[in-house]
Amino acid sequence: VSSESLSQKKTSFNDTQSEYKTLIVTKEDNITKIMLNRPSQKNAINIQMYKDITLALEAAEKDDSSLTVITGNGEYYSSGNDLSEPLKIPPDEIQKKLEENMQILRTFIDHFIDFSKPLVALVNGPAIGISVTLLGLFDIVYATDRATFHTPFIHLGLCPEACSSFTFPKIMGSVKAAEILIFGRKLTAQEAYARGLVTEVFPESTFQKEVWTRLKAYSQLPPVSMKKSKQLIRSFEKETLHRVNLEECNLLQTRFTSDECLNAIVNFLNRKSKL
Amino acid sequence: VSSESLSQKKTSFNDTQSEYKTLIVTKEDNITKIMLNRPSQKNAINIQMYKDITLALEAAEKDDSSLTVITGNGEYYSSGNDLSEPLKIPPDEIQKKLEENMQILRTFIDHFIDFSKPLVALVNGPAIGISVTLLGLFDIVYATDRATFHTPFIHLGLCPEACSSFTFPKIMGSVKAAEILIFGRKLTAQEAYARGLVTEVFPESTFQKEVWTRLKAYSQLPPVSMKKSKQLIRSFEKETLHRVNLEECNLLQTRFTSDECLNAIVNFLNRKSKL
């Protein structure tokens, strides 16, 4: 992965080489693949990765691919928001930094709402937090049977994001959504499938082979037809989704500075450091 | 259950003693439990119980509990609206009384729409009519495998209420909702689970033990986070739900005085009296 600056990145973007610090982006068979590439941190999404994915979606929007795929490198799909980052900020800068970061998060999610081509998640392992809630904005979600789906927001004093407070009740109904979003129940791949969050579950041993066979077939379908149909389907809720994103981010910002959240994150990191 | 007046109730409300004519309300482990307490009438909801539940929800809103639970005393969860009551009204007072009662019903349902903390239904036995339709406004619905879910509105010349004409199609899709709301198909607990109306089904023998173990664990989660997340999830449809409630109540009022309804209720009570 190169470490070129953003300005260089824009001029040197090409088809087979990735220039993102936290991603490997490749293009083949009409498919742009965005691979989260912090395997040693279980693909936790730090500020750099939020920015990188946002740029990678912008590039995929403009390239000549017909499908865009997001997946994780290594054992995890993604462990969600990188909780170690906020603690590195000096106390007197926290409010300013928090506002900056919420703006980055909101822009990141807006890019998923607005993405005009079919968007595919290959959930290659456990998914946590925002990597789960974002799935409501995808068009295909294929999961290995080793994948799990976990959103422990309330345990951390936080709240749902990535439009899941709207998309999840729509997908699975209010009580199944609340069980995940409020009470943090971890789902198996089969349970996520039964709730309509996952298109299909594959055995780990054949996951990569089977999903790529399908995606290559889909990538040969008439691209304008696919894109226009996706846009049509999403058009009736796009305005609502942007409003939901704004309201979620506003609530999240107040939650991040709440005592419930600070206590929960300190406890979480203490437990982690003792392991 | 005490028979104190409403004014006394407001000043003497406390944590462990119930002062409602038709309910037993208790508080323990951050959980307020509202138990429907007309077991000899299968917990049929009469006007007094509509008022009592409304007041109990207002009190639970203000107390320091983090979860509110509704359940039934005895074999039934609830047999729904008490159909014997309208017949006791003198004919020349029916229209006035009906309007009063519809206002009480609408206010009762508005309290469920607006309730800000996670709301749990423990469906301890058969549920009929409004005790079923209200489930679309709960955040957790746990059911014993002995529970059934039955909404025979059309058979009585009536129509759906408690926002089910909006929440049920959203939860389970239009044809599964119509099968229940229009054609009155009675569901088993497993069927209600498969349709997303129920969070989880438990064997009758372990129902009470298992659900309370879970609820006590949930009641220890950060309360502000839970409450704010629930409010967020419901905020995007709250305005619609109040409008739906109004339109349902308006239709219900015209149905109650229709020939279809009067004939059906007379037939129902005749059959019942002959048993």
Next chain:
Amino acid sequence: VSSESLSQKKTSFNDTQSEYKTLIVTKEDNITKIMLNRPSQKNAINIQMYKDITLALEAAEKDDSSLTVITGNGEYYSSGNDLSEPLKIPPDEIQKKLEENMQILRTFIDHFIDFSKPLVALVNGPAIGISVTLLGLFDIVYATDRATFHTPFIHLGLCPEACSSFTFPKIMGSVKAAEILIFGRKLTAQEAYARGLVTEVFPESTFQKEVWTRLKAYSQLPPVSMKKSKQLIRSFEKETLHRVNLEECNLLQTRFTSDECLNAIVNFLNRKSKL
């Protein structure tokens, strides 16, 4: 089937005799049955049939039946839009004819959106294209286990119609809807049931007997109550559905003249003619 003119049809419509070129319409036991009657073309819907169904729904709206049933004659429910028709139009009339036909299609779908009595689909065999997408506007969908559900829009360079871009994500969630509407996956009857598109699946051998037993029972329910309840349930999305229909028809019109579509239809008909 008679070949009387439209004007004659309106004056001579009666209960037991059909006067439609492409339909057999009968009425019995409070049930109006509209049977698609082009079995040798697998009940493909040509312009005449769009017009006939529109008129038959208008008549059913006004007659004294309480349920309206749509089904297919022969092995198929319907093979969808008759793709052979556009090719018979002289090139210089295509744009004008296309606009006329889109208006006929839009009016046809508007009649399903506005239909005020419970609407039943008896899916007696394979369903393709618009005969599938329309199911989101029905109140009961009974299917034989021999039925399949296939919407290969994108393969033909087209896009979803009949409000399915709105109803399908609502019924089954976004990823299950996209799998059908964008990627054209063909569903078995059981899969369509699991996704909430079908009320119940019956063995082919007992399909007709079982569904008519049920429908006759339902047809005896209080008719005003059924009709008002259906109208209530649909009222909260009716305005949206008309807007969706308009936007789908607009997109479809541009797709029909796209290169992707023309190439796909020529290929389709070439393959068919070689069989």
